[in-house]
Amino acid sequence: MLFRRKLLAWARRKGRHFFWREPGLTPYAALVTEILLTKTRAELVATVAKQILERYPSPPDLACASPNELEAMLFPLGLHRKRAAGLVACAQYVMEAHGGAIPTTIEELIELPSVGRYAANAIVCVVFDQQVAVLDANVSRIYQRFFSLPEPPERLATAHDLWAVAARLLPPRKAKQFNWAILDLGGLICTAKAPACTVCPLVKNCDRFGVPPSTRSRPNSSAR
Ligand code: SF4
Structure with a gap:
């Protein structure tokens, strides 16, 4: 074709080259990155996503994040309060419903707060090599x-x-x-x-x- x-x-x-396109991206890093990429320019997300993943390297870290600190990190992307609340809610859901493991199916991912069809498809495609x-x-x-x-x-x-x-x-x-x-x-x-x-x-x-x-x-x- x-x-x-x-x-x-x-x-x-x-x-383009972004860190989330490099081999070995973890499901958690993909989840955070794809949530931030939703309706946001990739070039803007690159720096912020890296900082968030360094500061909160796993779902339990993000689930307990200080709202003020997270909002300050998200400020360059706009809608920082909404985004911070969404990320924390998503991490908390992953902890409560999946024991801290990132779901592997589109159906389960779409149930997470802040994850829509775009992000769910992107995650399973990039991390789990699904052809979607x-x-x-x-x-x-x-x-x-x-x-x-x-x-x-x-x-x-x-x-x-x-x-x-x-x-x-x-x-x-x-x-x-x-x-x-x-x-x-x-x-x-x-x-x-x-x-x-x-x-x-x-x-x-x-x-x-x-x-x-x-x-x-x-x-x-x-x-x-
Ligand atoms: S830039 Fe968009 S509108 Fe222009 S030729 Fe390419 S696909 Fe078509």
Whole structure:
């Protein structure tokens, strides 16, 4: 599939490097990092996540964190009170319901406070090598533009469509690389306000690029 090949080739040259993409990431580190990454730029999260994992290296440490101290560490990300309360609640739930072990299934992870479908899928993909897609605002935007899918993304039917597209595009045995690549494209090239279409690896097949809105039609996404 052209979409995958072009995206993966681009990511090999231009993909971003973060500590949570290095081998040996623990389930706990993945959990904390993915919670922080939800609706937040990865570049901003990198420093803060590292500090939190050093200060609270395990679920029991985080479950007992001082709210003031944690809020101060989270301040650069915004919504620091809400994020601090969410992280502590999540760690406490892990302690109470799972004896301090991070759950290994999407169904169990989604039950944790502050963990949504995106974070749950990202955790099992990165740490447990499960072949599942991720979908956040950046990835949704790419699919909506590339395949001319209807907006707004909040509509249930559209969200369902987007998860189906994401699952269909996933290459066999390369979910992790593909997910990182599509996240990087959304963060670096297909940005919300100023997509850099002229340097995008998908430009030749993208419905959005150079096509007047009135002439766009909904395509069969499986055809690419
Ligand atoms: S060509 Fe432009 S709109 Fe299409 S995926 Fe690339 S950056 Fe996004």
